[in-house]
Amino acid sequence: MTTEETPSQNSEHIRTVFFVSDATAITAETLANSVLAQFHGLKYSRYRMPFINTVDKAKEAALKINEVGKETGIRPLVFSTLVARELASTFNEYCNAFVIELFRSFVGPLERELGIPSDHSVGKSHEIGDQERYNRRIDAINYTLAHDDGQTNNGLDQADVILVGVSRSGKTPTSLYLAMQYGIKAANYPLIPEDFERGVLPPALEAHKNKVFGLSISPQRLSQIRNERRPDSKYASLENCQYETREAEQMMWREGIPFLSSTSKSIEEISATILLKLKIKADPHMGM
Amino acid sequence: MTTEETPSQNSEHIRTVFFVSDATAITAETLANSVLAQFHGLKYSRYRMPFINTVDKAKEAALKINEVGKETGIRPLVFSTLVARELASTFNEYCNAFVIELFRSFVGPLERELGIPSDHSVGKSHEIGDQERYNRRIDAINYTLAHDDGQTNNGLDQADVILVGVSRSGKTPTSLYLAMQYGIKAANYPLIPEDFERGVLPPALEAHKNKVFGLSISPQRLSQIRNERRPDSKYASLENCQYETREAEQMMWREGIPFLSSTSKSIEEISATILLKLKIKADPHMGM
Numbered sequence: 001m002t003t004e005e006t007p008s009q010n011s012e013h014i015r016t017v018f019f020v021s022d023a024t025a026i027t028a029e030t031l032a033n034s035v036l037a038q039f040h041g042l043k044y045s046r047y048r049m050p051f052i053n054t055v056d057k058a059k060e061a062a063l064k065i066n067e068v069g070k071e072t073g074i075r076p077l078v079f080s081t082l083v084a085r086e087l088a089s090t091f092n093e094y095c096n097a098f099v100i101e102l103f104r105s106f107v108g109p110l111e112r113e114l115g116i117p118s119d120h121s122v123g124k125s126h127e128i129g130d131q132e133r134y135n136r137r138i139d140a141i142n143y144t145l146a147h148d149d150g151q152t153n154n155g156l157d158q159a160d161v162i163l164v165g166v167s168r169s170g171k172t173p174t175s176l177y178l179a180m181q182y183g184i185k186a187a188n189y190p191l192i193p194e195d196f197e198r199g200v201l202p203p204a205l206e207a208h209k210n211k212v213f214g215l216s217i218s219p220q221r222l223s224q225i226r227n228e229r230r231p232d233s234k235y236a237s238l239e240n241c242q243y244e245t246r247e248a249e250q251m252m253w254r255e256g257i258p259f260l261s262s263t264s265k266s267i268e269e270i271s272a273t274i275l276l277k278l279k280i281k282a283d284p285h286m287g288m
Numbered sequence: 289m290t291t292e293e294t295p296s297q298n299s300e301h302i303r304t305v306f307f308v309s310d311a312t313a314i315t316a317e318t319l320a321n322s323v324l325a326q327f328h329g330l331k332y333s334r335y336r337m338p339f340i341n342t343v344d345k346a347k348e349a350a351l352k353i354n355e356v357g358k359e360t361g362i363r364p365l366v367f368s369t370l371v372a373r374e375l376a377s378t379f380n381e382y383c384n385a386f387v388i389e390l391f392r393s394f395v396g397p398l399e400r401e402l403g404i405p406s407d408h409s410v411g412k413s414h415e416i417g418d419q420e421r422y423n424r425r426i427d428a429i430n431y432t433l434a435h436d437d438g439q440t441n442n443g444l445d446q447a448d449v450i451l452v453g454v455s456r457s458g459k460t461p462t463s464l465y466l467a468m469q470y471g472i473k474a475a476n477y478p479l480i481p482e483d484f485e486r487g488v489l490p491p492a493l494e495a496h497k498n499k500v501f502g503l504s505i506s507p508q509r510l511s512q513i514r515n516e517r518r519p520d521s522k523y524a525s526l527e528n529c530q531y532e533t534r535e536a537e538q539m540m541w542r543e544g545i546p547f548l549s550s551t552s553k554s555i556e557e558i559s560a561t562i563l564l565k566l567k568i569k570a571d572p573h574m575g576m
Contacts, residue, residue, distance in 0.1 A: 015402070024560035026469075027322040034315040034369065034413035035394050038406040050560045077401070081322065098401045105393050106323045113365070113386045114303070118326040125322035126556040134554065141461050145436075173429050176464055181314075266422065268414040272312035272338045 015044040016068050018097070020061055020080040022087060024126045025050040031102060032079040044077070058087045062094035069096055083120050137183040144179040147187035148172055153204040156187060161278060162208055163188040164201070164252075165215035166244045167235075168225045170262035170270065174215065177267045184280065196247035201255055213274050214252040214259025219245050221263045303332040304356050306385070308349055308368040310375060312414045313338040319390060320367040332365070346375045350382035357384055371408055425471040432467040435475035436460055441492040444475055448568055450496055451476040452489070452540075453503035454532045455523075456513045458550035458558065462503065465555045472568065484535035489543055501562050502540040502547025507533050509551045 017036070019028040025048050036042060047068075052061050069076045078099040082088040092099065107118050128134045146152065147159065149172065156162065161178065163171045167190050175186035189202055205212055219241040226236035234240055252259045258277050262270055274280070305324070307316040313336050324330060335356075340349050357364045366387040370376040380387065395406050416422045434440065435447065437460065444450065449466065451459045455478050463474035477490055493500055507529040514524035522528055540547045546565050550558055562568070 024556045026556055026560065027318055030315055030318045031390070031394075034390065035398065037412035037417070038371065038391070038395055038408065039398070039402060039404060040407050042402065042404065048560075048563065050564060075401075077398075083326065098398075100394055100397070102319070102322065103326065106319075106388055107326055109388070110323065110327070110365075110386075113363075114327060114330065116327060116330065119328050120326065125325045126554055126560075128552060128554045129325070138461055141464065145433075145460070148433075172433070173426055173468075176429065177468060180461075180465060180468055264416060266414055266416045268312045268314055272314065272336075272414075275336065276338060 015042065015074060016047070016072060016076045017044045018047045018049055018061075018065050018076055018078045020049045020052055020065075020078055020082060020091065022053045022082055022084065023050065025081070026126055027102065028079040028081045031081075032077075032100075035079075035100075052082065052087065052091075055086055055090050058082065058091040059094050062091050066094070066096050081125075085120060133183070137180075140179040140183045140185050141176070143185040144175050144187070147185075148175065150189040150202070150204075156204060156208055158185055159187040159208065159211060160184045160280060161186050161274060162205060162212045163215060163274075164191055164205070164212055164248075164257065165259075165262075166191050166217070166222065166241075166248050168222060168229075169215040169217045169248075170267070171215055173267045174262075174270050174274070177271050178274070181271065182275070182280075191244075191248045191251065193244070193247075196244070196251065199251070201251065201257075209255065209257070211278065212257050213278060214248070214257045215262045215270070216245060216249050216252070216259050217261060218263040303330065303362060304335065304360060304364045305332045306335050306337055306349075306353050306364055306366045308337045308340055308353075308366055308370060308379065310341045310370055310372065311338065311412075313369070315390065315413055316367040316369045319369075320365075320388075323367075323388075340370065340375065340379070343374055343378050346370065346379040347382050350379050354382070354384050369413075371412070373408055421471070425468075428467040428471045428473050429464070431473040432463050432475070435473075436463065438477040438490070438492075444492060444496055446473055447475040447496065447499060448472045449474050449562060449566060450493060450500045451503060451562075452479055452493070452500055452536075452545065453547075453550075454479050454505070454510065454529075454536050456510060456517075457503040457505045457536075458555065459503055461555045462550075462558050462562070465559050466562070469559065470563070470568075479532075479536045479539065481532070484532070484539065487539070489539065489545075497543065497545070499566065500545050501566060502536070502545045503550045503558070504533060504537050504540070504547050505549060506551040 017032060019025040019032060021028050036044065049061050052058050065076050065078060076097040078095065078097045080091065080099055081102045082091055083103050111118055161184060163175055163186060165171050171188040175188045178184040178186040189205060195202055219238060222241040222245060223236055223238045230236050260270065260273055305320060307313040307320060309316050324332065337349050340346050353364050353366060364385040366383065366385045368379065368387055369390045370379055371391050399406055449472060451463055451474060453459050459476035463476045466472040466474040477493060483490055507526060510529040510533060511524055511526045518524050548558065548561055
């Protein structure tokens with residue numbers, strides 16, 4: 001690339017972003033996404049550099065990043081979660097980039113606040129810390145898979161939450177996210193036309209109403225999603241979607257089931273709302 | 289609590305930690321987990337405060353945190369991702385805690401580096417940014433569920449990765465994590481005694497060998513996991529687990545399938561390794 005190209009690239013705000021970590025790089029990536037989301041119009045390509053856990057690898061990573069910087073003519077951005085001092089200092093010594101260091105920014109001040117030294121040990125945040133807690137998380141995933149889409153009424157008493165809603169309102173992805181991220185046993189139950197005719201919740205749920213949470217969705221969006229699966233069916237028609245969502249919402253109002261609309265919400269936003277509303281005190285597992 | 293109790297609590301390093309956010313609080317929590325994992329022996333209870341998106345709520349959150357500080361006699365820790373200036377400044381004005389602010393630490397320096405102002409707008413990082421990309425993620429989750437445990441050979445050409453391994457080696461949770469977090473279509477296939485007798489991979493996988501990745505596991509751990517499901521069965525016996533894992537590893541060696549042991553690895557670590565080894569350029573979705 002010639003230097004003449006640099007100004008136009010700059011004006012379009014195209015950057016190369018690297019996530020450098022001694023472990024999975026998940027924290028570095030999450031952090032980077034959050035921070036960079038604040039820059040509207042910034043375009044960037046991302047490169048993951050996980051498991052940089054030796055001095056040699058730290059030097060190699062720095063040199064690779066420098067190469068990209070030379071090729072593009074623009075200083076790369078680096079989000080680093082290198083913990084061990086010798087890894088971080090080697091990396092910084094060689095790397096010509098704009099480096100944001102998570103641990104240097106926060107661990108030092110925390111050491112002073114807590115009055116205890118940090119470990120400076122690699123790979124802590126996403127490894128299996130507590131085996132029992134990790135097992136509970138895997139159990140929650142298995143429970144959620146076995147209790148997807150009303151497959152069984154057995155063991156509903158073990159559920160932390162039971163999601164209800166019409167078919168394709170987002171119950172399955174949300175249940176799996178709750179299980180995966182928070183170790184929550186999340187069953188889910190479809191609300192189907194037979195339930196609307198009877199006018200009451202599926203009988204199996206009556207005893208567990210205090211942990212039932214509803215998902216609704218706009219009929220337009222529902223029809224769009226269903227049409228991808230079964231084009232031009234009655235199931236996917238706007239008229240039927242209007243009927244089902246109206247009936248489902250009325251039933252949830254009648255039964256006093258809290259619900260939200262999933263139409264423009266991500267599974268993260270839906271999950272955070274459910275935890276808040278049901279006052280579930282979930283251990284986050286993202287940090288394991 | 290009397291002040292006499294404070295020193296002993298302090299010496300045990302018990303703290304109360306709050307995650308304060310104008311949106312899901314997922315970034316604040318991930319960051320906190322990573323940073324606090326560096327303090328071995330630190331015990332803390334966690335409180336999520338998501339959706340603090342008005343000045344009134346920011347003040348209310350600060351006062352609640354102050355109350356806890358008074359009750360426990362120890363200054364609480366706060367990880368905050370409040371973005372909007374008026375929310376952050378109201379919160380800081382009222383809150384008596386040790387506050388770590390993600391955006392203040394990084395967004396300012398980035399503004400200078402990039403030469404563009406940030407948006408300071410709330411809820412960016414986990415909302416549905418790009419609807420098409422979000423749909424691909426949901427599609428990946430559905431694909432992965434439909435292709436769990438060798439349920440079907442249809443559509444294997446669409447898979448980004450196909451995990452293989454003996455029953456209970458961790459294929460399902462890993463596949464779901466890859467789909468959920470990275471929007472990757474991850475099929476998985478069990479390796480069963482019939483495959484070992486035939487001595488070759490399941491025939492459906494032959495055409496897709498370049499995207500097959502194996503999970504192995506120690507026979508002891510496998511036997512332990514299987515015993516929880518089917519106690520005292522032949523399936524769960526150590527002898528059978530030794531046989532299956534040995535045969536599976538030999539087959540993967542013979543077929544040139546890369547594999548790793550899931551025994552002491554979290555699904556995050558397994559997933560990061562798979563992305564690296566198969567050179568999959570996945571968009572992270574954790575930041576949506």
